[in-house]
Amino acid sequence: MRVTIVSRIYRPEPAAASIYLGAVADELLAQGEDVDVITASPPRGMAPHPRGERVRTFPVLRDANGYVRGYLPYLSFDIPLAVRLLVARRPDVVFMEPPPTTGIVVRVICALRRIPYVYDAADIWSDAAQLEPVSPVVITVLRAMERFALRGAARIVTISQGVVDRLRLLGIDRPVAVTGFGADTREFPPAFAEPERLFVYAGSYSASHGAEIVVDAFAAFLAHHPGYVLRFIGNGSERPTVESRAEELGVAASVEYLDPVPPAELLPHLAAAVASVATIRPSTVYEYSYASKVFSSLSAGCPVIFAGPGPTAAVLHEANRQVRAGIACAYDAREIADAMTELAARRLAPEQRMALGEWTAEEHSMSAVARRVVDVLRTAARRRG
Structure with a gap:
């Protein structure tokens, strides 16, 4: 053929x-x-x-x-x-x-x-x-x-x-x-690095994602956990909105923006992060979609905080029955900040990250x-x- x-x-x-x-x-x-x-x-x-x-x-x-x-x-x-x-x-x-x-x-x-x-x-x-x-x-x-x-x-x-x-x-x-x-598990195998005080938003962030709420949540989290960084890797139409919100909330110095990178260059960021973050804005015609960035993060052994509607939350609930995969919550700054607090307090150990990557390779x-x-x-x- x-x-x-x-x-x-x-x-x-x-x-x-x-x-x-x-x-x-x-x-x-x-x-x-x-x-x-x-x-x-x-x-x-x-x-x-x-x-x-x-x-x-x-x-x-x-x-x-x-x-x-x-x-x-x-x-x-x-x-x-x-x-x-x-x-x-x-x-x-x-x-x-x-x-x-x-x-x-x-x-x-x-x-x-x-x-x-x-x-x-x-x-x-x-x-x-x-x-x-x-x-x-x-x-x-x-x-x-x-x-x-x-x-x-x-x-x-x-x-x-x-x-x-x-x-x-x-x-x-x-x-x-x-x-x-x-996830392409060959491109995103479980990875390990020296832990950093870091959350990663990897991938595009357009209007359908509503990524500015992550900055709201991070500002609330940062007030009680100084020294952490929120790193956006990718681009999208919402970047000016995200940058403006970080300036408005006084956390611009703790929010970083990197251009899109190949999987091999993204892996070290996921390996060092407390968790990755993904969002889908509710009450739009786009609620039925997956946040595809979630799968790559799970494959790399990096837990995910997902906020919003749609089928993505079910993937995390399914995973959490067997491994520690992260937290699915409402599209709400307070809930996202609470999820950041919980995962920062109980970071995944290397063997837990390996188990998460293996589960993803088998199931997704x-x-x-x-x-x-x-x-x-x-x-x-x-x-x-």
């Missing part, structure tokens, strides 16, 4: 989507399949390191933070993609990652070439856009584009039943497989997710045959 993966982001660029797509490529290769990847050139200072797949890149526009994000950057990827996908050696199936503009290109070219494609709907982009200060007209257009891209797919894969329910409400009747979400391995995705790709390819 020949599979073409289409995504504006791919390894080594640090992101959950990169790790996920890389795991799918690895599983395809392990099963003896042929894999092409059509993606953007990685950020300056990074270079592709294929593991058997053919990675075909081309330059794109990036935003101020170095991401392919925004109308012009998306177009800079999608327009050349149309040509590349049209002339590429014919695959049996295409596996694509949003945005919906990419979905439109994939649907049109795949229809012309009579190639089935599988759409990775980890979330609903037009739902997420409602959390940003954009015109209702933009939301309407984005919703129409997303529906068009989804309705042409032979199959759809997603991470939770909540996304399936949302797709049905939007009138998407294509077959959907819930493949789950996990990205390789298991990738195997389920490959099964869906094979089904879609058989449909073409």
Whole structure:
């Protein structure tokens, strides 16, 4: 089977989507399949390191933070993609990652070439856009584009039943497989370092995350536990809000901001931290999603404080029946601060971190997710045959 993966982001660029797509490529290769990847050139200072797949890149526009994000950057990827996908050696199936503009290109070219494609709907982009200060007209257009891209797919894969329910409400009747979400345990093995007075927020922090509440909680915690640091590693549209809140509360000197880093560079931070922190803002259309950063932290043996609604809390409750995995709480500054206090008072020992990483590898391995995705790709390819 020949599979073409289409995504504006791919390894080594640090992101959950990169790790996920890389795991799918690895599983395809392990099963003896042929894999092409059509993606953007990685950020300056990074270079592709294929593991058997053919990675075909081309330059794109990036935003101020170095991401392919925004109308012009998306177009800079999608327009050349149309040509590349049209002339590429014919695959049996295409596996694509949003945005919906990419979905439109994939649907049109795949229809012309009579190639089935599988759409990775980890979330609903037009739902997420409602959390940003954009015109209702933009939301309407984005919703129409997303529906068009989804309705042409032979199959759809997603991470939770909540996304399936949302797709049905939007009138998407294509077959959907819930493949789950996990951690690439090879990229995030249990790690150990000299303990620091540190909490880490690793990954993106957009409006749907509401990460500014972590600063509120940290300020309350810091009043009774001086010397601790809250470290944000990643970027997102909420960074100005987070920085402003830290200044307002007088804790800016104890809050650090690092650019996104590859897993190997993130591991020492997780290994030294009391815990990582993840949030999802409640009362939004985005409540059904996972906080994917949680899985990488658990895989590395770093406990998690998760605040907010959705299925992520259930993962921590499940883990805590067998290992010490962290604390799930409401999206409330006082509860987050109490969780910080509890975990700082009872830090995980190295053997507990090892047990947490081993549990995650067994129960939420990205390789298991990738195997389920490959099964869906094979089904879609058989449909073409």
